[in-house]
Amino acid sequence: MSRADTLAPSRVMTLLLVGAGVVLLAAPFWFTFVFATQARADIFASPPPVWFGTHFLSNVQLLLERLPFWRNLGMSLYVACMTTALNLLLCALAGYAFAVHEFAGKKILFALVVGSMMLPSFLNMIPNFMVMDLLGWIDTPRALYVPGAAGALGIFLMRQYIGSAIPRDLIDAARMDGCGELRTFWSVVLPLCGPALGTLGLITFINAWNNFVGPLVVMRSVEHYTVPLALRSMQSPNNTEWGALMAGSAIAMLPLLVAFVFSARRLVAGLTAGAVK
Amino acid sequence: MINPDSTLARADAPTAARASASRVRWRKLARRLAPYAFIAPFFVLFTVFGLFPLLFSIWLSLHQWDAASGLAAMHWVGLENYKYAITDPWFAKSLLNTLWFAVASGVPQHLVALPLAFFIHMSLKRGRNFVVGAYFVPYVTSSVAIALIFTTLFSKDFGVINAIIPGPPIDWLGDSFWARPAIALVVFWRYLGWNVVLYLSALQVISGDLYEAATLDGASRWQQFRYVALPLLKPMMFFAITLTLIGNLQLFEEPFILIPPDSGVATDVMTTAMFMYRMAFSDGDFGTASAVSWLLFFLIAALAYGNGKLFGKEGAADVAR
Numbered sequence A: 001m002s003r004a005d006t007l008a009p010s011r012v013m014t015l016l017l018v019g020a021g022v023v024l025l026a027a028p029f030w031f032t033f034v035f036a037t038q039a040r041a042d043i044f045a046s047p048p049p050v051w052f053g054t055h056f057l058s059n060v061q062l063l064l065e066r067l068p069f070w071r072n073l074g075m076s077l078y079v080a081c082m083t084t085a086l087n088l089l090l091c092a093l094a095g096y097a098f099a100v101h102e103f104a105g106k107k108i109l110f111a112l113v114v115g116s117m118m119l120p121s122f123l124n125m126i127p128n129f130m131v132m133d134l135l136g137w138i139d140t141p142r143a144l145y146v147p148g149a150a151g152a153l154g155i156f157l158m159r160q161y162i163g164s165a166i167p168r169d170l171i172d173a174a175r176m177d178g179c180g181e182l183r184t185f186w187s188v189v190l191p192l193c194g195p196a197l198g199t200l201g202l203i204t205f206i207n208a209w210n211n212f213v214g215p216l217v218v219m220r221s222v223e224h225y226t227v228p229l230a231l232r233s234m235q236s237p238n239n240t241e242w243g244a245l246m247a248g249s250a251i252a253m254l255p256l257l258v259a260f261v262f263s264a265r266r267l268v269a270g271l272t273a274g275a276v277k
Numbered sequence B: 001m002i003n004p005d006s007t008l009a010r011a012d013a014p015t016a017a018r019a020s021a022s023r024v025r026w027r028k029l030a031r032r033l034a035p036y037a038f039i040a041p042f043f044v045l046f047t048v049f050g051l052f053p054l055l056f057s058i059w060l061s062l063h064q065w066d067a068a069s070g071l072a073a074m075h076w077v078g079l080e081n082y083k084y085a086i087t088d089p090w091f092a093k094s095l096l097n098t099l100w101f102a103v104a105s106g107v108p109q110h111l112v113a114l115p116l117a118f119f120i121h122m123s124l125k126r127g128r129n130f131v132v133g134a135y136f137v138p139y140v141t142s143s144v145a146i147a148l149i150f151t152t153l154f155s156k157d158f159g160v161i162n163a164i165i166p167g168p169p170i171d172w173l174g175d176s177f178w179a180r181p182a183i184a185l186v187v188f189w190r191y192l193g194w195n196v197v198l199y200l201s202a203l204q205v206i207s208g209d210l211y212e213a214a215t216l217d218g219a220s221r222w223q224q225f226r227y228v229a230l231p232l233l234k235p236m237m238f239f240a241i242t243l244t245l246i247g248n249l250q251l252f253e254e255p256f257i258l259i260p261p262d263s264g265v266a267t268d269v270m271t272t273a274m275f276m277y278r279m280a281f282s283d284g285d286f287g288t289a290s291a292v293s294w295l296l297f298f299l300i301a302a303l304a305y306g307n308g309k310l311f312g313k314e315g316a317a318d319v320a321r
Helices: A009-035 A056-066 A069-100 A106-116 A121-135 A152-165 A168-176 A181-210 A213-218 A227-233 A242-272 B007-012 B015-019 B022-061 B080-087 B089-123 B128-140 B143-153 B160-164 B179-203 B208-216 B221-232 B234-249 B253-258 B272-281 B286-310 B316-320
Strands: none
Touching: A009 A242, A009 B089, A009 B128, A009 B143, A009 B179, A056 A069, A056 A242, A069 A106, A069 A152, A069 A181, A069 A227, A069 A242, A069 B022, A106 A152, A106 B022, A121 A213, A121 B022, A121 B272, A121 B286, A152 A181, A152 B022, A168 A181, A181 A242, A181 B022, A213 A227, A227 A242, A227 B143, A242 B128, A242 B143, B022 B286, B080 B089, B080 B286, B089 B128, B089 B179, B089 B221, B089 B234, B089 B272, B089 B286, B128 B179, B143 B160, B143 B179, B143 B253, B179 B234, B179 B253, B208 B221, B221 B234, B234 B286, B253 B272, B272 B286
């Protein structure tokens, strides 16, 4: 690829534009963290604060007065972890079957898996609520992690990875040695799936953590709210505690931002894997 | 789960296996049935929580049903719910709002993402992962956290945005004219990075020799973009625009959180997905809400199909489903 190493004016312009874009994209995050440390009165000072204040702990205290925030955080964590664990196991199993086994109807079944990714999610909102109602799962975390316990995207990712990265000879050798199917999967295939499991785990966790519509439809009591739902419930037309709300947002955002910094490349590659064939 | 006496086993058991020990037969059978057992969880979950609800919602859309009085209270009304929705002026308004959002936030996403991805691809080497990561962060952040921070940034008297923009303060989220552009801006901000990443991944596949050849022929950067990259990006454009279309037509979270339901501008930003949500969970009219969801589905399918025709791709109908 031809690339001029000198700083031509056009190149400087480009870098400035790209850099300005980064600043514009980062600014709302910056302000979330700044406002999380400011008292409400200071947030709405003119000009608005651009640097950290000293009210973070009092904001957290205010947050805890208004919300069972630790319980909400626990619920978010529980739902996200369950969703992730189930997806890792079930998607790896299904991906393994699609990548390695030959069986009647395989093509059609895999097309069904991929096709199910295309269904717009809003179509399911009302009937899914009714199914949960029927099962008596309203206001329980089960309603959030069971329906999505084996995502189509995950199966797709795992199939691609197992198909390309795990030598067939290894699987055949395990079978020759008398390993059963589950045993082959558990002790030979799964330990080699590290990178794919990492990507899938991260994607699943982030999506579950950020899920808003799911809990909005099925969760009823504030103690069972996940963090996004809890934060939204604190919004009121004229008396929103913005400092506390921003502190909550910051606490909810921080773990994902940290995880993202350490895994951005892998995550980006995983999310676009379905698009690039 | 695995039953050695199943008819499947008897029909398919190879003759050689019959002679050998039952243990070997069992192994072979297990191997044959294992893949079905491995993929079963997905299909069970999909049937119970995906397919059945979907079919049920078609059924529901043909009934009048009051949520409070149990399933027995359903009664058949045929296409009445669809008729009711189509003639409801709020439904029409919500459709217009949805289309407005789809265009106002969708078109700029691609107009900016395409050249941006090209510039990043051609000019950035060292800081590239950082830049791509930075553009991508909004996409992996909670929509609620994003909506909340933008609510303060858009605040009329004390918001950062009005502090930067000269002139009289704009009531971004309280004025029926400004509320929609403000929301479109948030949606644009959130999904720009996703599109940049998609286009970057497609650009990586294009051979560098093509640009080299174009440079030798005296092509400028812009001409390389216009005549080399853009035509080769067409398949990815089709894919990315289809995704934007499907996503934007279901827009729910951003306007739902940015504009409180009792706000004076709530109806100006009400999308069809929000209309459906209110119909079901505020008014308890699940039948009409289901009809609305199917009407929206057909609209999305039709537009995605049209988009496919525009790009001369026959696979469009598949993507829409």
